[in-house]
Amino acid sequence: MSDFYQNGIVTTLHNLSSRSVRELEKELVAFARHRPMSLVLPSLYSELAEPALAKIVDELCEVPYLSEVIIGLDMADKEQFNHAKEYFSRLNIPHRVLWHDGPRLKALDTLLREKGLAAVERGKGRNVWYCYGYVLASGKAEAIALHDCDIKTYSRDMLARLLYPVANPKFNYEFCKGYYPRVADGHINGRVSRLLVTPLLRALKQTLGQLDYLEYLDSFRYPLAGEFALRVDALNDLRIPSDWGLEIGVLLEIKRNFANNRICQVDIADNYDHKHQPLSVDDPSKGLAKMSIDISKAIFRKLATRGNIFSLETFRTVKATYYRIALDFIESYYNDALINGLSIDRHEEEQAVELFAQNIMAAGEAFLNHPMRRPFIPSWNRVTSAIPDFLERFYDAVETDNA
Template identity: 65%
Template sequence: MSDFYQNGIVTNFHNLTRRSVEALETDLKQFSRSRPMGLILPSLYSELEGPALSHIVDELCKVPYLSEIVIGLDRADREQFLKAREFFSRLPQHHRILWNDGPRLQALHQELAQENLAPQEPGKGCNVWYCSGYVRASGKAESVALHDCDIVTYDRGLLARLIYPVANPRFHYEFCKGYYSRIASGKLNGRVARLMVTPLIRAFKMIYGPLPYLDYLDSFRYPISGEFSMRADVLDGIRIPSDWGLEIGVLSEVHRNFSTKRLCQVDIADAYDHKHQPVSEDDPAGGLNRMSMDIAKAMYRKLATLGVEMSVESFRTVKATYYRVALDLIEAYDHDAAMNGLKLDRHSEEAAVELFADNIMQAGAAFFESPRDKPFIPSWNRVQAAIPDLQDRLYEAVELDNSGDV
């Protein structure tokens, strides 16, 4: 059973009573009368053929309170897009698929690129950004949730708990982050969060002092979870990172735009498992290797905007401090796993920490070598200022793609 502590600087919603999903959905149906709700699903076409997504769609078919489901589809040709339309057709809710590789959306992408407003690289960040623009153009949702499409332990209670804090008209929250324990197959998972993000945040606090931003990040139980919800108008003003720094970048953006009193986190699942990324020690462009680099760069960029002075020499201190904190945490996780009868391979844990420590240095070097790097996709507010009818034309393109004319 979850604890009840509020010992961070963001409100924490616990799962104290195991309230039934039916009871939560009764509340949400009532909330939807005044605050309609939507869901964004960023997906690769390959996930339609995987073990998780079909079950997720089966669960979503039972959800009674959603006004709209928006699916962002990446890496799909025409035939695959048509298969995706059939795959999602069993959803009873109003739903639309953004065919991101289709000619209509690609034409809009090229127009944005001519104005230096397009996402710089494909990926989840780009997918989520276009879905966000469609949600705002559609106007069918005032609160919107987002979760991944590879959750093999999915049930619709995850969505109900995730969207509840921003859907309840009595609450004042603008943004909510989901969290959960990462345990599956008798093992303790979540290496990037446990062994890289948390010890790096604490190393920064030791070196740079108790900055409010670092205390804020340290308040989140799973800061790199891919599940979050928000009031729909939050989507207008945030800049979404296009790389693996998406989750940290979104947390940084809402911290910049809102009081922490309007930000929260919620326990959304007793069990959570999804597609595991390989460490990819020999491939800096893949797996946890790439992810740790992008996350470190995202945190450096944010600290720089807060006036923290960094140098090449300071990254050696960050690396050394991180390494010591991470090793201490490995011992704590090892003992916790042993008491709970879980497996934890200390050798692979320490090997991962060594890789992350090297990447902290390399990310620092990359940060200094590319001072003009633009990792953030411009906010939709900026796009609307530059091309006022872009969202309307995005909406029309998606409607045409989904009507049969492709």
């Protein structure tokens, strides 16, 4: 059970009473009569072989309030797509599988490329962007949730708590971010959030001053959580990164489009565990190494659009400041682990901080070398302006694939 403390400029909705999931779902069923809800699941085909996704599907079969589940399927051939349709057929909720590698959706992606509107690279962001397009095309939801398919500790009350703030008509929230502790097998996890994002934000505050965007990002208890919910009307003007910067990019876009009182975060789980990425010290194109570069670039680009001027000297100062702050955080987390009977490998923690410090510089140099590179996939408003019937064609393609 968490405390009731409100920190930063974003409202925090705590888990203070451990309400039963059935009580929450009873209210959500009532909300759904006026504000129907859908769920987006971005998935690699390989995740269908994992027990985590099987448990997620089992839990979703008990959810009584969803209008639709949209599964974005990546890295699948025709046989694998047919297997995916069979795999998800036990869902007793209307659902569609978006076959991103199929000929119909690839043809539509080629059309977007010809117009300069396609995602610059494949990844979770591209998957989610297409799923959001289908949500707009189907018109079956007014509130939408998203979570990953590799959550080992999943239970359906996570989804209920995530959707509640944007589904309850008495609330005015347009966006809700989930948060939770990251502890598993006696260890504190979540290295990128603990040892990169928070220390980097604090270093930027010391270097650039107290900026609204930095205070906003620093208000989130778990800014890299892949679980968030939003009203469907927020999708039209949402521009999201196609790479590992998705979660930070969405937070920054929501801040651009909505006032702080339309944004909240909610405690959705007592504990959370999912598939862990390797640190990938020797390969910056993989694992936490690539993640740290993409996230840092997303933050730098957004600050630049707010009028902040960066130079190589600025990034060197940020790196040095970050490194000192991050080392202090390691001490804090080590003590937190000890008092709770948990363990942290301080050597591995310092290895991560050293890698992240290098990658902050790498991200800064990449930004300076390519300041005009388009970091976001265009909004759906722009797509439908350029190709007015695109969503209809997209909807028909998905329906044909699923027939």
